[in-house]
Amino acid sequence: MSDLSNTPSADLPLLVFDGECRFCRATIERWREALGSQMRFAPYQEVGVRFPQIGEKAFRQAVHFVDAQGATSRGAEAVFRVMAYFGRKRWLLWMYTRLPLFAFLAESIYRLVAANRTPLSTIRRVWWGKDLQQPTYHISSALFLRLLGVVYLIAFVSLWVQIDGLIGDHGISPLANYQDALVQLFAQQSPPLMPAWNVPTLTWLNPHNGFLHVLCGAGTVLSLMLIAGVLPLPTLILLWVDYLSLFHAGQEFLSFQWDILLLETGFAAIFLAPFVVRSKFLADRHPPRLAIWLIGWILFRLMLESGAVKLTWSELSPIPVPNTWKSLTALNSHYWTQPLPMWTSWYMAKMPQWFQKLSVVFVLAVELGTPWLMCGPRMLRAIACGAITLLMLLIAATGNYNFFNLLTVVLALLLLDDKMWPRFLRQRIRGTDWPLLASHTRWRTVLLIPFAVFALLAGSGQVREALFPTYDAGTPLASQMHLTQFCLVNPTVCFGK
Numbered sequence: 022m023s024d025l026s027n028t029p030s031a032d033l034p035l036l037v038f039d040g041e042c043r044f045c046r047a048t049i050e051r052w053r054e055a056l057g058s059q060m061r062f063a064p065y066q067e068v069g070v071r072f073p074q075i076g077e078k079a080f081r082q083a084v085h086f087v088d089a090q091g092a093t094s095r096g097a098e099a100v101f102r103v104m105a106y107f108g109r110k111r112w113l114l115w116m117y118t119r120l121p122l123f124a125f126l127a128e129s130i131y132r133l134v135a136a137n138r139t140p141l142s143t144i145r146r147v148w149w150g151k152d153l154q155q156p157t158y159h160i161s162s163a164l165f166l167r168l169l170g171v172v173y174l175i176a177f178v179s180l181w182v183q184i185d186g187l188i189g190d191h192g193i194s195p196l197a198n199y200q201d202a203l204v205q206l207f208a209q210q211s212p213p214l215m216p217a218w219n220v221p222t223l224t225w226l227n228p229h230n231g232f233l234h235v236l237c238g239a240g241t242v243l244s245l246m247l248i249a250g251v252l253p254l255p256t257l258i259l260l261w262v263d264y265l266s267l268f269h270a271g272q273e274f275l276s277f278q279w280d281i282l283l284l285e286t287g288f289a290a291i292f293l294a295p296f297v298v299r300s301k302f303l304a305d306r307h308p309p310r311l312a313i314w315l316i317g318w319i320l321f322r323l324m325l326e327s328g329a330v331k332l333t334w335s336e337l338s339p340i341p342v343p344n345t346w347k348s349l350t351a352l353n354s355h356y357w358t359q360p361l362p363m364w365t366s367w368y369m370a371k372m373p374q375w376f377q378k379l380s381v382v383f384v385l386a387v388e389l390g391t392p393w394l395m396c397g398p399r400m401l402r403a404i405a406c407g408a409i410t411l412l413m414l415l416i417a418a419t420g421n422y423n424f425f426n427l428l429t430v431v432l433a434l435l436l437l438d439d440k441m442w443p444r445f446l447r448q449r450i451r452g453t454d455w456p457l458l459a460s461h462t463r464w465r466t467v468l469l470i471p472f473a474v475f476a477l478l479a480g481s482g483q484v485r486e487a488l489f490p491t492y493d494a495g496t497p498l499a500s501q502m503h504l505t506q507f508c509l510v511n512p513t514v515c516f517g518k
Contacts, residue, residue, distance in 0.1 A: 034086065034087060035060070035062075035086075036061070036103060037080060037086075038084045039084075040064025042138055044138040052103065059106075060103070060107075072087075072093070082135060083135060084099050086098075086099035086103055096131045096132070097128045098117060100131070101117050157438060157439045160439050160442045160447070161435050162307075162313065166247065168431045169247065169286065169431055170247030170248035172283060172427055172428045173243070174245065175423070175427070177264070178237075180267060180271070181234070181237035185233075188271060188272060189230045190230050194273075194274075196228040196270050197228040200216070200224070203220060218506075220506060221265060221266070221269065221506055222268075223263075224269075236266060236267055239263055240263045243259050250299055251298075251299055252297075252299075256294075257290055258291055261287040261288050265284055268284060278425070279423055279424060281511040282319075283424070284511070285508060288507075288509055289315040289319060289476075290316070292311075292315065292469045292472075293309075293313070294308075303449045303450045304452050305452045311470070311473050312469060313435055315469075315476060316432060317435060318476060318477065320432040320435075322483065323429065323432070324387070324388045324409065325389065325484060326483065326487040331388070333487065333488070334490070336490050336491055346381065349377075349381045352377040352381055353377055356420075360421075362420060363419055390408075391405040395436060399441065402436040405433070406434070410430050410433055472509075475498070475509070475510070476509070479509075479510040482498055
């Protein structure tokens with residue numbers, strides 16, 4: 022680092038770049054968005070005369086960072102000092118200043134990138150699109166919460182009209198009898214187990230018809246409140262508690278994959294909701310990005326595990342059985358054996374063999390391919406969203422899986438950032454953003470960060486189990502922490518056989 026203290030400088034640090042370089046301008050725009058008024062940015066064509074010690078050739082070769090005291094650095098060091106200045110990845114600057122080999126490699130990579138800025142700029146524009154700023158999700162998150170309310174509404178209403186016949190006092194499996202049996206079973210354990218902790222449901226207060234109708238009715242009202250944007254945060258908390266209660270009370274009638282998927286999604290959505298009395302749709306503050314990541318992690322696991330288990334389920338069979346997904350013949354019997362066929366299923370089952378095999382290839386390609394596209398830039402995420410939506414529409418058109426297909430499409434919505442939506446929606450965005458690169462300190466962060474770590478570790482174990490079913494990884498993390506009953510992170514496999 023050289024000393025330019027004799028050069029006039031303002032109180033704020035300055036980053037000098039090549040104003041004629043499209044690659045540099047796009048990168049600077051992202052930093053300018055992140056730092057706002059905390060740092061000045063200027064092309065050397067405008068301020069280079071203030072730094073005769075550097076010279077035009079050096080300015081063209083690398084960016085230069087000038088701190089408030091006039092000390093300057095260039096290249097990779099300048100980049101690391103900017104990042105450290107606004108509190109992001111300070112360890113990179115630490116390694117640069119203390120490890121000569123790391124500094125040499127960093128500068129070599131920087132020179133390689135700087136020498137190929139024009140082709141890299143073209144590639145980045147094709148890859149990311151014209152707008153290279155940090156993506157925001159005002160539109161997707163607002164739609165996600167309201168459509169999640171629609172899913173909750175379907176779940177509660179569809180259960181409400183059946184609940185007496187299923188688990189009511191004179192139903193197929195009366196809840197009161199079921200809970201009495203649980204109390205006796207837990208009392209026999211050593212040490213005795215707490216029923217309310219191991220089976221968390223409000224129906225311990227009252228297992229009879231009237232209270233079951235109260236839970237379904239409350240869930241319906243809360244769903245409508247979420248759709249209308251009324252008290253979204255407390256509403257989501259109450260919805261999750263309500264559906265968790267009915268999930269445990271419902272016994273085998275609510276033991277389907279879409280039920281636990283709704284519970285996991287509903288809990289993660291709590292961190293996404295604005296803490297306001299009335300949500301103003303596109304005028305709400307941007308949700309924490311870690312909360313958006315949590316929703317994406319659910320979708321990633323749902324698709325990848327569903328695809329992986331189709332290819333690996335036969336490995337767990339005690340006797341050799343043919344894997345119809347590997348032989349591309351799974352759909353030959355699927356339309357006849359699925360739980361609730363549609364009238365269209367008969368026609369699909371009559372399609373020629375080449376069509377059935379091509380359909381299997383499409384299913385596997387979407388489920389095994391789109392999770393990795395979700396990790397990519399805007400274009401690939403849009404392709405993933407479209408492919409998942411198409412697959413869900415085709416499944417819904419040929420079979421009845423309750424709200425599963427709609428919920429999966431709702432999850433996929435958060436793959437679309439604001440720049441992917443029509444202009445008339447983007448123009449209505451009035452909400453402010455979280456600091457894009459700096460951290461925020463709201464109370465939910467205290468809960469969000471540890472839960473995100475838990476979701477990552479527990480979900481990773483489930484992905485590994487789906488990919489390598491014969492590998493004994495020990496007791497799952499959720500079971501070790503005695504949290505399985507809350508359905509916070511669940512195996513998201515669907516249609517495995």
